[in-house]
Amino acid sequence: MSTKEPLSHSCPGPLGDDRLQRLLREMPAPEPEVGFERRVLRAALAIRHERSESRMWWFRPMRWPVAATAFCLLGLFLAKGGLRVNAPVPALADWEAATPRTVHIVLDSPRQLPGATIRVRLPAGATLEGYRDIDTLQWQADIPAGGNRLSLPVLVTGGTPEGIIRVEIEHEGARKALEFSIPPPSKDDGGASITTT
Amino acid sequence: MNTWLTRLFHTPQSREDRFVSLVSPHLRRMYRMAYRWTMNAHEAEDLVQDVLVRLVPRVAELEAVERLGPWLVRVLYRRYVDLYRRRCASPIDANLSLESDDLERRAPARGNDDFRRAELQRALQRALWALDEEWRDIVLLHDVEGYTAIEVADILQLNVGTVKSRLHRARAKLKKSLAPGTLQISEAC
Missing domain, CATH: 1.10.1740.10 (RNA polymerase sigma factor, region 2, helix turn helix motif)
Structure with missing residues (x-):
């Protein structure tokens, strides 16, 4: 028994409020990865910049010459052949046109897993039907023993996207991650499915 | 100037x-x-x-x-x-499973004391996650993170009396979960 670790800390015995609170206070939580603050702040400000329509930077007096120059350059550019843009984020219309492909994931569990956390991460260019603005979906469920099936209605724009669907399951501190490629659309019903055990 | x-x-x-x-x-x-x-x-x-x-x-x-x-x-x-x-009530069929022997255990094992401590912490973690969400939130904020009852009440939009009574009941349940005979430690003391 370590001298640093009081006997009462690890040995069975009546647990008082003080000891319980000390245990709770010592519950570990990992430090965020290096650069966490810079990363989240930069991302938050960048996203907000993209969304913001109220900054009106062009209204500031000293920026008028810059705006005028940019306007002229834009005119020249358009006159020479128009604008071709590869949008990294699919437009709403693309999502509307996308056909859902049902991805079935079937696995066997040797025992019941009550209150398991299920998390689905989707690659760029794919989303779940009904959850179009998010790429990660998480919920909790009781997973019964035996064969189980998870059906994911995946929407894909622009053909099969690069990347994989990542499914993570957590239960009482244990975790398992599974990765699946999105199947190509089938010819008969416009959808597709895979079954993985 | x-x-x-x-x-x-x-x-x-x-x-x-x-x-x-x-x-x-x-x-x-x-x-x-x-x-x-x-x-x-x-x-x-x-x-x-x-x-x-x-x-x-x-x-x-x-x-x-x-x-x-x-x-x-x-x-x-x-x-x-x-x-x-x-x-939690997702429209998606939430039946999914995994092999228990594939699970990655997170708890570190760095010698006997650390192992015992990790095991105790894991038992506490399990007991904590077995609590109702409302109780667990209060324990996490008050006992784990050290917010005052008033701050917890403000964060969770509850009255202070509710926070205190839930905290009391949550602690009692945690103590019961970690009581001798309930908690299994790998090594004898």
């Missing part, structure tokens, strides 16, 4: 700079709390970032908050409930 001249050359802090100054001291605690709720480092970071995105245009409101730390955790908690807990 005269005051008016100072003012003339003084560049006012941008909204972004003010935002960074306000939230930076609280980011690690927000992350820790997000981790306690989500139990996942990436989810915790995503959750904090999501909250920050929503708060950037509310700098003036943040500046008016008297105690920003608990206020930010309250916003974080609401967002966590919106993003995670309300999806």
Whole structure:
């Protein structure tokens, strides 16, 4: 028994409020990865910049010459052949046109897993039907023993996207991650499915 | 330099700079709390970032908050409930399974004492996650993160009496879960 670790800390015995609170206070939580603050702040400000329509930077007096120059350059550019843009984020219309492909994931569990956390991460260019603005979906469920099936209605724009669907399951501190490629659309019903055990 | 001249050359802090100054001291605690709720480092970071995105245009409101730390955790908690807990009843078939022997155990094992401690912490973690969500939130905020009952009441939008009574009942349940005969330690003392 370590001298640093009081006997009462690890040995069975009546647990008082003080000891319980000390245990709770010592519950570990990992430090965020290096650069966490810079990363989240930069991302938050960048996203907000993209969304913001109220900054009106062009209204500031000293920026008028810059705006005028940019306007002229834009005119020249358009006159020479128009604008071709590869949008990294699919437009709403693309999502509307996308056909859902049902991805079935079937696995066997040797025992019941009550209150398991299920998390689905989707690659760029794919989303779940009904959850179009998010790429990660998480919920909790009781997973019964035996064969189980998870059906994911995946929407894909622009053909099969690069990347994989990542499914993570957590239960009482244990975790398992599974990765699946999105199947190509089938010819008969416009959808597709895979079954993985 | 005269005051008016100072003012003339003084560049006012941008909204972004003010935002960074306000939230930076609280980011690690927000992350820790997000981790306690989500139990996942990436989810915790995503959750904090999501909250920050929503708060950037509310700098003036943040500046008016008297105690920003608990206020930010309250916003974080609401967002966590919106993003995670309300999806518990997902329309997607939630039947999924895994082989138990494939599971990656997270607890570290660095010698006997660390192992015993890790095992005790794991038992506590299990007991904590077996609590009702309402009770667990209060224990996490009050006993784990050290917020006062008043702050917890403010974060969870409860009255202080409710916080105290739930805390009392939650502790009693935790003690029962960790009582001799319930908790199994790998090595005899």
